[in-house]
Amino acid sequence: MHTQPEQPEPITWQHFEQTDIRVGTIVEAKDFPEARRPAYQLLVDLGPMGMKKSSAQITERYTPEELVGLQVLCVTNLGKKQIGRFMSEVLVTGFEDENGAIVLAQPTAPVPNGAKLK
Template structure:
C-alpha cells in the first residue's frame, strides 16, 4: 500500500449527497443504474453510473444519502456523462455495498 500525505487526501472531494433518481442503465456493459445525486445548493445535482444492482433496487435508492467523489473529471460511460463517483465496498460475494453516513448530515458536507 502506498502512503500518501494528508495534503494528498485533502485533494479528494468526498461529499454527502442524496439520491433523487435511480433508473436502470440499459446501455451499460455490466448491470448498473444511472443515479442523480443532489449535493445541495452550492454543488447541485450530478449524475453517476453505479454497479450496485446486486444489492439495491432503484426504488429503494431514492432518498438515501451516499458518499461520492465530486472532483474527478467527468467520464463518458456509453451515452452517459458521469459527473461523480459514488463510493462503496465489495462484500465477500463481490457485490457493492454503498458507503453511507450513519447519521443525517447536510447535503454537500465534506468527509474529513
C-alpha cells in the same frame, strides 16, 4: 503459512485533502441497459454543488426504488466519465462484500447535502 496484511502505499495529508468526498442524497435511480456491466443511472443532490449524475454498478444489492432517498458518499473531483451516451459526473463510493457486490458508503446519521468528508 502466515501472510502479511495488505499495506497500502502511504500518501501525504495534502494528497488526501485533494480528494473531494461529499455527501449527497439520491433523488433518482433508473436502469442503465446500455452499460456493459449491470448499472443504474443515479441523480444525486449535492446541496450547494447542485444535482450530479453518476453511473453505479450496484444492481446486485439495491433496487432503484430502495436507492431514492439514501445519502451516499461521492468523490466529486475525479472529472467526468463518458459511459455510452451517459456522462457520469461523480463517483458514488462503496465496498465490495464477500460475494463481490457493492455496499454503498453512507453516513450513519443525516448530514446536510454537500457536506465534505473531514
